[in-house]
Amino acid sequence: MLRLAFFDRSRYGFIACSYSSNLLLSVFLLLVFGLQCFSAEFPLRTWTSSEGVEIQAHLISRSGEKVIIERSDSKQFLFPLSILSGPDQAYVQNALKEQEKYPLVTNTNPREFVSKYCYQCHGEEKQKADRRFDLLSSSIQDFREQELWQEIVDQLNLGEMPPEHVSQPSEVERLAIIDLITHEIAEAREKFSGISNHTVLRRLNKFEYSNTISDLLQLNTESWNPSADFPADVYVDGFDNDGAELVTSGLLLEKYFPAAEGAITRATKFENRPVSKSYIQKSPFYFRGKKSNGLPKLFKVDRYRFEPETPYTDLYGRFYRGGHLGFLPLNKAGGVPHSGNYTIRVKAAAVNRLHPYGKILGDFRNGDPLVMELASVDRKGSTAGTSGNVTKSVSLTSFELKEAEPEWFEWTGYMEKGFEPEVRFRNGTAAAKRLVRLLLNKADKFPEFQPFLQMKSAKEKGYERWHGTLRAYKGPVLRVWEIQVDGPHIDEWPPLGHEALYDELTPQDLSAEIIEERLTQFAKFAFRRPPLEGELSPILGMIKAKLREGLSSLESLQLGFQTILSAPGFLYLNEGEGELNDYALASRLSYFLWSSMPDAELFKLAEQEKLKNPAILTTQVDRMLADPKGKRFVGNFLRVWLELDNIGKMPPSREFTSFYRDNLESAMRKETELLFENVLKKNLRPLELLTADYSYINRELAAHYGIAGLEGNEFRKVSLAGAERGGILGHGSFLTASANGVDTSPVIRGIYVMNKLLDYSPPPPPGRRSGNRT
Amino acid sequence: MENYDAIGAWRENYNRSLKVDSSGQMPNGKSFSSSREFRELVIEQEDVFIRCLTKKLLTYAIGRRLNSGDRPEIDAIVGDLLEEELGLRDLVQLVVASEIFLRN
Known part of the structure; x- marks a missing residue:
């Protein structure tokens, strides 16, 4: 029997169906491409099934023997053509012909698009930045034109052009044109280079560039990422290191020089060895009156921040207001005076982890440890009157607090010059503003808030309505007595x-x-x-x-150093043709396993021409995998193989509160990395990746998987014997990367499994050919 | 796979009333009626999985798409690995020792 099922697409699946017969993956492969196409508008009409059920809907698309229609409330339905009435079937047949007549993508071609949006500044009259596009041929003629188109596509991808003050393409138009141009460039590239067994001169991608700068100049590129504003690298089937796609545009060239300059400036340390200093701030952390003059708002009393009578200050909220504490001594000093390792100590406690407010506190799980995060922030430009927001923020570490009595928490690590520490209540129950409103709304149930309910919102009353509510609040607060910072700790000078x-x-x-x-x-x-x-x-x-x-x-x-870092010799892996020479082999090896340049040992072996010796090569591979940098291989290979960036690109809808509250994205990645690492380290059969009847999870992931009884935020090996999960097919990372953030589709999951695990490359979707590579 | 929602949590029903149907058929014709069976069918194809992983590793290692000329080397790696029941680190070693890696 055939059953037609439909769901609200915002919640349960934009297509879902169940048949008595089985789903044929191959049919579905076709189907997904139908969905990817831009839907042409078909009119609303009445559909009748062979059983006589009627429904009002638009035709969306048809693939093979399946049809998708959409009701006016955006619900979509999928079913086999054969259950439709005869006239409906005929209608679909005709509509399909129409569809073929008119391409689904927009009618504009890249040249019309450029003439409409770009000629104004880059045409016959003006050639801003020396770019002139009106002379481009009707198809890409040579390498120079290819580069120009690449620039155009880079700018469109970045959303920087056309500039804001001129007319803008619609989002659909923009995406469609990016796709067309990308496709055209790819075709041109193949035409110019031909298909060969050689890796073309391969440019370092963003990740490799940063790691190389880091290893070459011993810079911490987590705080300062030199490639942060480079245009995104092109992905081919998940991989972002395909030499043929890593072209260098003018835009990128413009970015290389400042990045090199930044790197050289940061590495240059002619000054005397810096003196280590200690900084201390005891509660209060918020100030009023004269004391607060000239300070960023974070340090000033306001509705959600008050100067306490106690020797500690409580943090109430999850966000900036009432949830973050700044560190005044270093704010006044303009951040830490030198880049280097610092120690941060915080005396703090977790108070009222169990609370009586029930659902008012949203997704906070009663009894959870309180999470205190230390961050390093750049507050430049944040002066009196500005919000105190930060231009850059790096999370340093998190502590789980369970005790209501104060303890010291200490962290030592790298802080960038000019950055200052911030203490944050990472799992605060809600924004303090929302918290106060919710508590006052329930003042009938919680009489402690009654006195504040009637107070006016006048400033002269000293914000008592808010301060009083927060003081009376008996829910989870992160209590902070004192913050200390020491540093920089220097082992070697000059670095x-x-x-x-x-x-x-x-x-x-x-x-x-x-x-x-x-x-x-x-x-x-x-x-x-x-x-x-x-x-x-x-x-x-x-x-x-x-x-x-x-x-x-x-x-x-x-200037010479900077020029070297902007030269092709640095930016490209030139591997020549035929057998690799020792240096090229050292580089290929180190970019494979470390995503960075060779170290001194590899260099030496290359110099001595010993690297090609099979025994030495084997030893080196083992050494490199065991090195801490070997983690880059695990993390980065999994990232591109399983396209784990999908998780960030299509973040799960806000309905999945646990995903955000429990930091599940990084937990999911970590689970898969730990399994891969284990199989690699123990040299287990690769199939173990699929068959493992154990996994590595923390409390949050366990709760997500419905595994009871796991305490603590750290990851550990857990047996899954007899459970449904096990192997990466049951990993949250794999399942989330194969969904679209809102719902799942058997089709998309099916293709994902086929492509990632079973050596199947999907054919290009009809009407779009091979242009879709992002 | 339909038993897992968009962030990988287990579900028996979509919305309390509608039962998840996780049955289907693989391209090789074998059908499955549950997530567990689906997983078994994927695991059964060890040779295909090893080939897939080998190709992904090679692509990652050398920075280009593979083509038909690389086929014999890939066959050799997959053959060695399966015959001798080698491990993941061995696979990385085989990739590095392959002509595809050592030549350009």
């Missing part, structure tokens, strides 16, 4: 990155010869091989000219 650049030279030592020698030496590491004959001549020539023009020797040398 290794500085030595890589200047060895032990002082600025006074820099003669023209020494500059040339330093540049040559640096280029060897930056290029991951000895520079080729004459490869550095243009750079050395330019630096000589700069010196003659009167640029100081230090600035000239730094």
